[in-house]
Amino acid sequence: MKKLNLKKYTDFALEEALKLLSVDSPTGYTKDVADLVVKEFSALGYKPESTVKGGILIKLAGGEAVKPAKGKSKAKATPKGGLLLEAHADTLGGMVKTIKGDGRLEITPLGGMNPNNAETENVRVVTKSSGIYEGTCQLVNASIHVNMEYSETQRKWSTVEIVLDEKVKSKEDTEKLGIAVGDIVCFEPRTRITKSGYIKSRFLDDKLSVAILLAYAKYLKEEKVSIDRDVWAYVTVYEEVGHGGSGSVPAGITEGISVDMGCVGEGLTCTERQVSICAKDSGGPYNYEVVKALTEAAKKTGADYAVDIYPGYGSDVEATLRAGHDIIHGLIGPGVYASHGYERSHRDGVENTLRLLVGYTVYTI
Numbered sequence: 001m002k003k004l005n006l007k008k009y010t011d012f013a014l015e016e017a018l019k020l021l022s023v024d025s026p027t028g029y030t031k032d033v034a035d036l037v038v039k040e041f042s043a044l045g046y047k048p049e050s051t052v053k054g055g056i057l058i059k060l061a062g063g064e065a066v067k068p069a070k071g072k073s074k075a076k077a078t079p080k081g082g083l084l085l086e087a088h089a090d091t092l093g094g095m096v097k098t099i100k101g102d103g104r105l106e107i108t109p110l111g112g113m114n115p116n117n118a119e120t121e122n123v124r125v126v127t128k129s130s131g132i133y134e135g136t137c138q139l140v141n142a143s144i145h146v147n148m149e150y151s152e153t154q155r156k157w158s159t160v161e162i163v164l165d166e167k168v169k170s171k172e173d174t175e176k177l178g179i180a181v182g183d184i185v186c187f188e189p190r191t192r193i194t195k196s197g198y199i200k201s202r203f204l205d206d207k208l209s210v211a212i213l214l215a216y217a218k219y220l221k222e223e224k225v226s227i228d229r230d231v232w233a234y235v236t237v238y239e240e241v242g243h244g245g246s247g248s249v250p251a252g253i254t255e256g257i258s259v260d261m262g263c264v265g266e267g268l269t270c271t272e273r274q275v276s277i278c279a280k281d282s283g284g285p286y287n288y289e290v291v292k293a294l295t296e297a298a299k300k301t302g303a304d305y306a307v308d309i310y311p312g313y314g315s316d317v318e319a320t321l322r323a324g325h326d327i328i329h330g331l332i333g334p335g336v337y338a339s340h341g342y343e344r345s346h347r348d349g350v351e352n353t354l355r356l357l358v359g360y361t362v363y364t365i
Helices: 007-021 031-043 170-177 205-224 288-301 315-322 346-361
Strands: 057-062 082-088 093-097 107-112 122-126 131-137 159-162 184-187 196-202 231-236 253-259 263-264 275-282 303-309 329-336 342-348
Touching: 007 031, 007 196, 031 057, 031 205, 031 231, 057 196, 057 205, 057 329, 082 205, 093 170, 107 184, 107 263, 107 275, 122 159, 196 205, 196 346, 205 231, 205 253, 205 329, 205 342, 205 346, 253 288, 253 315, 263 275, 263 303, 275 288, 275 346, 288 329, 288 346, 315 329, 329 346, 342 346
Parallel strands: 082 231, 082 253, 253 329, 263 329, 275 303
Antiparallel strands: 057 231, 093 107, 093 184, 107 159, 122 131, 122 184, 131 159, 196 342, 275 329, 329 342
């Protein structure tokens, strides 16, 4: 088939990624980013629906939109059954665990935030009543000229702390600011796109794929594409703690594909410039027929792809299966290096993921 020209949609995906990455959304604190997702899909002419838990459902193609099933999904909506494309807008972050005697904060992680790469990052502490305060995540006693055990200290959440950019010297000083246990700690994403096309940021997992779904939706609308099955986008929250895709599945869904980050690292073949197709992760194998069909679609549409096994990974669509929905499932996404750290991908990976989505849903199924 003729190679698809997706440059303007790739550009759009990167623009949307910048917007999404600028909004703090640690898991459990996602209303602001959910509002942005609703706004951006609405601007494309769609009618997003908010779930009780805070996720967003968007009917992209097929018949009339149907309400989410109260129970398990039933394959009745279209002859082929519906397809659910899942990406998540929640990210890693932290929560205030203890206000220490010197006014500094010990935090507990939200999701898989790792103290080894959280150290020295700027943060925002979102209080429940008194606004937002800035600070930095630092090793306890962080001055190298003073701490002779700086290099030997194991980085744990008990050995790093949040140093507030406020005049505080005691627990009472910090409490007077309105900071309390349970407040959210957001880490600075430090997003940038290089001249060579790399996008670097915390939390590309999975805001980059949410942006790809927006670009896919824009493609369907502007190219006036008709698909002979129901296709939904599902922007979930709480994926980083394992239950993002477990509920609110629309009626008639028979297939789910997580659009998440593709792993890049030793022992894997994917690069940041490719789309990754996952054959198996820590939750077990993905549906073989779906993996096979995704691979064939990549070949037909000229998407540069890799098939890999992820050793330490779980996805939204696996949460959907564990919740009892009777579906077949797959996982794809742009290659992302340094996952759960300061992550890096490339516009080619974005375009190849978009190419595979279009090829799989428009031309091959």
